[in-house]
Amino acid sequence: MKTNEIKELTTKEINEKIDDESAMLLKLKLNHAVSPLENPLKLRHTRRHIAKLQTELNKRVKEQK
Numbered sequence: 001m002k003t004n005e006i007k008e009l010t011t012k013e014i015n016e017k018i019d020d021e022s023a024m025l026l027k028l029k030l031n032h033a034v035s036p037l038e039n040p041l042k043l044r045h046t047r048r049h050i051a052k053l054q055t056e057l058n059k060r061v062k063e064q065k
Contacts, residue, residue: 001049001052003052003056006052006053006056007056009056011057011060014053014056014057014060015057017053018050018053018054018057021046021049021050021053022050024046025043025046025047025050028042028043028046029043
């Protein structure tokens with residue numbers, strides 16, 4: 001998901017996506033610990049996607065203050 005697509009989301013949608021992505025990251029980490037993932041870069045991409053979502057959420061919180 002690109003940055004401009006994230007900016008179009010509502011705050012509620014961003015929070016939901018953060019929760020979903022965090023759950024997926026946890027699942028990927030557990031699966032990777034048991035047996036190596038076919039594409040271990042998915043871990044990195046998921047972490048970075050969560051960071052992008054959190055960055056946009058923090059911007060919105062600061063703008064409201």
